[in-house]
Amino acid sequence: MRQHDFEDFDLFDDQPSRRPARARRRGRFDEPEPTRSGRLTQAERVRLAKLRDDAYTENELPEGADRWSTWDDAEHGPLPRPDWVVTELAAVDTDLGVLKTGKEADVHLLRRALPGTPGALLAAKRYRSDEHKLFHRDAGYLEGRRMRRSREMRAMAHRSAFGRNLIAEQWAVAEFAALSRLWTLGAPVPYPVQREGMELLLEFLGEEDGTAAPRLAQVRPDPDELTDLWFQATAALELLASEGLAHGDLSAYNLLVHRGRLMVIDLPQVVDVVANPGGAEFLARDVRNLAGWFHGRGLGEHVTRTEELLAELVSAAGLA
Numbered sequence: 001m002r003q004h005d006f007e008d009f010d011l012f013d014d015q016p017s018r019r020p021a022r023a024r025r026r027g028r029f030d031e032p033e034p035t036r037s038g039r040l041t042q043a044e045r046v047r048l049a050k051l052r053d054d055a056y057t058e059n060e061l062p063e064g065a066d067r068w069s070t071w072d073d074a075e076h077g078p079l080p081r082p083d084w085v086v087t088e089l090a091a092v093d094t095d096l097g098v099l100k101t102g103k104e105a106d107v108h109l110l111r112r113a114l115p116g117t118p119g120a121l122l123a124a125k126r127y128r129s130d131e132h133k134l135f136h137r138d139a140g141y142l143e144g145r146r147m148r149r150s151r152e153m154r155a156m157a158h159r160s161a162f163g164r165n166l167i168a169e170q171w172a173v174a175e176f177a178a179l180s181r182l183w184t185l186g187a188p189v190p191y192p193v194q195r196e197g198m199e200l201l202l203e204f205l206g207e208e209d210g211t212a213a214p215r216l217a218q219v220r221p222d223p224d225e226l227t228d229l230w231f232q233a234t235a236a237l238e239l240l241a242s243e244g245l246a247h248g249d250l251s252a253y254n255l256l257v258h259r260g261r262l263m264v265i266d267l268p269q270v271v272d273v274v275a276n277p278g279g280a281e282f283l284a285r286d287v288r289n290l291a292g293w294f295h296g297r298g299l300g301e302h303v304t305r306t307e308e309l310l311a312e313l314v315s316a317a318g319l320a
Helices: 042-054 138-142 150-158 161-184 223-242 279-296 306-316
Strands: 092-101 105-113 120-127 192-196 199-203 255-258 261-264
Touching (some): 223 261, 223 279
Antiparallel strands (some): 092 105, 105 120
16 A cells, blocks of 8 residues: 555544644653654644654743643643633643553643643543554454544554554544543543543642542442442443443543542543444443452442342443
């Protein structure tokens, strides 16, 4: 296949050619650009071109900052926007270190602020590209999702280098869309601030000193707290099911306990249980994984009533 076969399509309709001309003001992180094999997605190609252009910017970053805000180039989160979100283009981003590493993505702690102001802490989730063998279980999750071009579908199905890049970008898009939809519905998820390429900036769930909220797996609740957390978890499951969704990989490791409230994170694999032929099984797996942890902490089946819960979720999703 010739190189120019991939030059003209724009997978996510970023339409960079339609953006107004502007002075490039942003800096970049200091790490070298990774060596990549295979073909890049159009959005990733545009992002890398911007990094090269920004290397020659005449505007000097304030001391300690890593880059200018990427707000103007990104897809933004839903309205009404929380008042802590920093939207000024003169803001800078400072990387404060890694919060979490994973097979699919790394999460960094980021501070976005106007110089001389405290700004806001954000969780920067950066998906990895095709040099990593990511998403080893992605085939089942991708059932029911469709790309607009058969060429893209073939590349994804064959897991070529280009196809894996498409998959990685699709996961980032899927997670941002799911978070935006669920936050709008009032679900207990972090606010999705923006998406640019394979990077998501999300509300940081933690304290102002940068201490992240613990995962459910790390807490040791007393019996009353355990029961309350269970019912918070089932309420979140019911809300997702009523929207025809399942988390797809729910466990005590992707639930955070933030100031007494259970928060759902890590949603790239969110499943449309109606379109996906294995939708009911994804619902059942989420319930089994969650109930297993609570049972192990002493919460009885007479409280969890997992079979009854699953039947209610199947009905709420319209599968029964």
